[in-house]
Amino acid sequence: MKDITKKYSNGEVTVVWKPNECIHSTLCFKGLGEVFDPRKRPWVTPEGSTSEKIIEQIKKCPSGALSYYLNRDASEGSVQAEAETIVETMPNGPLMVYGNVTVKDINGNLTKKNNVTAFCRCGGSGNKPFCDGSHKKIGFEG
Numbered sequence: 001m002k003d004i005t006k007k008y009s010n011g012e013v014t015v016v017w018k019p020n021e022c023i024h025s026t027l028c029f030k031g032l033g034e035v036f037d038p039r040k041r042p043w044v045t046p047e048g049s050t051s052e053k054i055i056e057q058i059k060k061c062p063s064g065a066l067s068y069y070l071n072r073d074a075s076e077g078s079v080q081a082e083a084e085t086i087v088e089t090m091p092n093g094p095l096m097v098y099g100n101v102t103v104k105d106i107n108g109n110l111t112k113k114n115n116v117t118a119f120c121r122c123g124g125s126g127n128k129p130f131c132d133g134s135h136k137k138i139g140f141e142g
Helices: 027-031 051-058 071-076 134-138
Strands: 006-009 013-017 066-070 086-089 095-098 101-104 110-113 116-119
Touching (some): 013 051
Antiparallel strands (some): 006 013, 013 066, 086 095, 095 116
8 A cells, every 4th residue: 555645734834644544534524624625626725724723623633644743843853742642442433542652563663653543443444453444334333
């Protein structure tokens, strides 16, 4: 699977979207449809709202497919969440981990995740250990 990353900026904040990580929760466009509209191309138009509202909405993304950085901070390196790590079990859905985590796969490869990461609980994900939304398709309860 190709590792795609797309960026959309309003000059102040840059929205980063990784489609391969998206679990299609629909929280982004249901929460801020003036910026996130999957019926349009491009589907992200950050000039549709304030940077503050965009950041607030991106923080709700359960998969981490959406992230952001402030353009003024871009030259200083990567931006990471500065918070304790919190783990939350979603009803009939993934295990959500909020904060900075490093995931080591079966081959020993390390992947750094920031802000929020959704881990599969149903066993049906095609992107294990991460959630890909399969729990909805297979009717997972738990």
